[in-house]
Amino acid sequence: MIEIRNLTKRFEKVTAVDNLSLSLPEGAVLGLVGSNGSGKSTLLRMLAGVYQADGGEILLNGETLFDNPSAKGNCYFIPDFPFFYNNSTVENTATIYRDLYPHWSEEQYEKYCSIFPIDRKAPVINMSKGMQRQAALILALSTCPHYLFMDEIFDGLDPVVRHLLKKIIISHVSEHDMTVIIASHNLRELEDLCDRICLMHRGKVLMERDIDSIRMDYRKLQIAFTQLPSVPNPFAGINVVNLWRNGNVFNVTIKGEEKDFMPQINALRPAYISAMPLTLEEIFISEMGAAGYDTNSIL
């Protein structure tokens, strides 16, 4: 279990993570989303023990993490730009991980080397961005971590490998109760993989819930009128987070339960009402807009 209590991290005058608290059960897959500079990567680095918090604490199964080798042996962090020396290959990098990580599995290593289509004896530095991430993934998964932290892991991966990665992570979570935190702007991928989402903005958590309950909170409707309602604002009193109009047709994203807003909409006598699929990205934009973030500059 990951417990984050009142975590704060400052870089000189900038507070990257501001009094953040979060709790994550074993086996959860958390998607960390947020605007640029919201503190996602900083949070991951503190979770991985790279950065030391200026305030608060992180506990992994009750153990503090910073500079604690035994706790860090259960974690693996894949940063947004994994580092490899000029002469590093997957094979020779594995030698140090083999010595350092207590749960290193040769079996898993062989398995993932065969699954991911890369040459384990070739210099990683000469590989493409996606291939380098695959190399990092092979090493990460071979350490059999209880906690896996990944920053922008989908970046540069082709759709097949992305799909493969999602499958592998899901199987690891179900088999080993691995807890995963993924920071990404790629909300569509997170949607497939995560059971929880944490939305960060300016170092704080705006929202942290499981995806299903988030979806239950929002409705996207397409409403068409033969004759437009005579009232100036037909949706007044409804919590509309996004509205788009094309002639007599309205696309409305509403936050709240149907029983609270459907009677008012039906009273407007629309020609038809159609429920539309709502993506995580739309929810993200809506929430960020509500938090005062300029939605045009993200994604």
Place this chain on the structure above:
Amino acid sequence: MTQTASFKDKLKTGWAVFKWEVRNCKSPLIVFAILAGVFIVVPLVLSLSVGFQSAISEKEFDYGHVLTALKVFQMVSSYAVFALNAVFTIIYTIKIYSYLHNKRKADMYGAMPVSRRTFYLAKTFSAFAISVLPTMFFFSLIAIISVCFGQMMVNETAEMYVKLLLGSISCISLYSLLAVCCGTTVNAVLSFVAINIAYPVATLFIKGIINAFYIGLNANLFNQSVVLRALCPLDAYNGHNVIYWLLFTAACIFLGTLLVKKRRAESAQTSFAYYLPCYAVKLLVAFIVGMFMGVMFGSLNVFGAILDIDMGFASFVFGFVVGSIPAYLITHIILYKGVSKILKTAIPYAAMVVLVVGAMAFVSFDVTGYTTRIPELDDIASAGLIETDSCYYYGKVSNSRLLRDMADDYTDDYNIYSIRSFHSSYVNAIGKRSNEKFGRVWINMVTSNFPTESWNGGYGISYKLKNGSTFTRLYPGSYYDFSGNGLSYADKQIADDIVDTDAYYENYSSALQAEPKNIISLQISLGGRKIELKNGRDDDKIRDVLEAFRKDYAEKGRSKTTDNLMNVYLKPESAPLDQDSFYGALFSSIMTGYNSYYGSDPLDRCAIGKDYTNTIRAMIDDDLIEKFGDSYRVKEKSGKQ
């Protein structure tokens, strides 16, 4: 709750990191091995070729030529490997500690299940091993090859092992500490270079100021003294002050280990993680440039020259400020990559300026009256005077001990009066204008490589006062050569008369005071011929001659010049200093570098008269001289002539 890793676990992870670092340095290690191999094979082949050719060209095959050639091989190869080691140590060390200066590496290493201290220590020891072990291997190879051909290691080559070991670990440990404190490799390297250069220059200025303004002060610090080189581990490659450099290495590693745990990983690729080296570099650079300008302006008396008034201090202050401000600003801009925080960090600089100006005011105006003070005649119980280049003990025991002991030499009124009179003349002759004082700073700095006090007859003067205290002054000989205000002949004659007394000869001549084993060479000069006895080869003969000489002296006193038959020149060796106590010797070696004192030893001349029959008999018995008519001559086959 935090689980503590056991020592065994730490060792295991440390070993893993160590192996990983060695593996990562594989490529430069291979290049080093290839180059070292070349620098061994080529000189070996050339030396053997030349050696055997020379040996064959003799009438009888002379293997001595081969051995000489092998000595050359040893020296050339060892120096080449030594130089290669210096270059590659820089490469390995920078590479090994770059994990602190690169954000991506910081991510990788920071997330690994190894404590920061274990990481740092493992990397430090891998740097030591990678730097030292391959070089030691090649040194051993050179030694084995030499021994196989029958040539033992020459001392200079053997010493190189220690120098290399000491230099490497000292430099690596300072760099490791700076690497922890700096955010970028460039800053770490710049700080290392700046500290290594600026610190010795800064101390040289301080020493120069003290010696120039407080003439007579026994500030006996030579260039290899630890005080002057404390933060310059490149000096450890000279092999001096072994104990200090080992302590220095331990201190750097200890500090590095202490700091690395709390080091902010995010400071990678920023200017500094800890600001101490940044301040040290900026202040040191500002100080030396300021001192350079200040001392130059002071010695030129720029403000007072036109009106012919003494404004040396004001000129110094102006020069110091004009020099140090730009130096401080430029260093700041280089280290911070801009002018950020320039005002915030200027407080230590301002404090330094105040301190320097205050200290210079104190010494410039001789607030304590140190340079002019001479005890009143009535207060003196006894006095002593030595001329440094005719005193066997000078440079062999600590100056403070020598000055303290010699205060009891003369208790008679005449000699006390003479010494005080000479002292008074000397003090009056010292240039007291600021430009003269500042001018002496340059002289002291330029001559700092040498024990200047032993040059051209410096003087030690000491008084035991009636109140029980001792008053001492040690005046440098170099003073005469470079100042226009020398002593008059009459003044100098006073000192010469004292040096010429039997009491002085008995107390301070090597002929009567040195142990025979401490005589490096004894040269007999007779009738245009010379013979030289050498320590190690002619020990018995040296002892015989010295003992006979001392017996003659005890019976007959000093030989009269008119009866002079021959001259014997003694060259005593520099003995380890100040053996008052173990701790005294240790302190001496750590703080003053005295144990590596290399002052020139003047030849001590002993006149041998015809009445020195014991000495002449000993020389004849030892086959050094022979009867030749009414006189004697050096025997032709007795040795080198």
